[in-house]
Amino acid sequence: MGFTVRRTSRSYVRPSAATPSGTLELSIIDRVVGLGHLVRSLHVFAGGERRQGTTTPSSSSPASVIREALGKALVDYYPLAGRIVDGAEGRASAHVECTGEGAWFVEAAAGFSLDDVGRLDLYPFAIPEDDLLPDAAPGVEPLDLPLMMQVTEFSCGGFVVGMIACHTMADGLGAAQFINAIGDYARNLPSPRVRPVWSRDLVPNPPKLSSAPPPFPRVFRFRHLVDELSLDGIAKAKSQFLHATGQRCSAFDVAAAKVWQARTRSLRLPDPSTRVSLCFFANTRHLLGNIAQQGFYGNCFYTVAVSAASGEVEAAELAGVVAMVREAKARLPAEFARWAAGELVEEDPYELTFAYETLFVSDWTRLGFLEADYGWGTPEQVVPFAYHPCMPIAIIGAPPKPKVGARVMTRCVEEENVQEFREEMKAFHK
Template identity: 55%
Template structure:
């Protein structure tokens, strides 16, 4: 097995570039929606983005040795700084009590945590970082300074350059600030600045107020929980089972269901049976889903909405 070493060369906060502040800069404290203030949703989402060197030799696996060319870390660092001008919340900090549902974002311009690193191998040596990974995720993802809570920094980024000239961007973002589409929009803005564009194609919009607050629940007695002695169980939801359930459902209702519908229904049925609920009890399942398509009359028509998550 190849011995691989990743060395972190530098790490610091990247602040918004010294450019004219956008109109949103007049407001330094931004409120979060009721969904974003749910304590259980304050967590980080980690991802790795692999970029191969298009100029690399097909025989040596190494790129052109151009000492005058800017390193990927330098270019992305500068692009991140420019992107943070429009995406100021990513350079801010969370304030207020999460437990009390009073958290908000203070646009302090403290910056995003940025790490530059190098690996002593080519991307080819590690199979392009396809699974199973030959390099630990922890070596390619940024980590804050010791004693710092990762969820207190909205976004952290590490650029690891490989010997072939390719590089990997490790991103750690707090889900409170952006859903998957919003995070992709932020990454696209960084890439556009890195390619020399003067402004991102899609202008970001902070519009939490568009999401209505749910009605407050009346106080009541806390729920009671029973203690069970659970055992581990592996459930094999085969393709034949899925096909049969789809057929039965269509014959009974005249409607169609997806593979996801069948899989989650079967797992949920098994779970509720194990819990021995009363046969008349209604038990609800909750899962993450994209509901932007349901809010076309609410969200900005020109796009740019990047800070919202929702559960269904």
């Protein structure tokens, strides 16, 4: 059967009270040209009756509750109601104009239930993801809008919040902090539990490094694949690593190592000395104590990289690849300090070079999206689409409730490598 989503309302949601105007400067990390892209995600809620402790009438629709709460949250997060304006050097010198024009907000209705479309568990979905994401605001460049949202209500009482956010304004932790602020207001808290702080001047601003501009990237035809790593499998891998090294590792270490090794094996590179790389994005708030606990929601991360010969990655036991990941993580404090002091002169860690031999991994399990509650409970699942056609990437998330373990969503192999990649990922459970 065909499933149709009908958009019923489109408008800007402005801050519900007066907010400051003027110009705000972005940090050197915010202005990384590669971050000038849109991050799309779907947040799936079972819905049902409003929870106790919420004074909003239980008959209020999720869209109306979230819309009102968004207006309140934009008072605290007023830069998100403004516009990103490129400077003389384009996005590399962009700033924020606090215009109060608001966030783009779309309401939609689906004449079917979440069960009818498999609760959006299996990809590809029974309905296009674009139907659940906000369509473009008229007359505005999407990259100039910090935030766009769509709330789609299903016949079962469930709803999906589709979000499109410009990475220039916030990293994953910052975006989740804002979403949780909306949830706080939706549950009638008098203010967000975490007070936002702009403070982009607290991010180090070292001299521009002497790296050459990256070459024009190749556009890949990646397949969207989803694999599950069971809790038992992760626990077994952790135990093997502990036995081999006497050290503990995290679920992220295991998942990142597994997907990197599986992908490397599936590429069948003819020369085993070919260098392959794994890059992931590490939060650095804890390395800047002055903003660590202050509600900072800008980009505050560092690109951690590990590189090895493809033959070494292919032949290693999984514990050996986990060790490579952990060694790279251990270098983070020193490398970030060197970058902050302007001592890294070989290459700029924020100027990413996209190549088929490099895999980027992003961890969505601990950002805070899974804790967002608008009064109907936390989401069943969060489905990220943080993809770029030039960027081989794997996103580690949580599977839909009540499943446990890790869900690895990838766009990192082209058709000719899909079968071997899938077989390698399945081998995790043998």
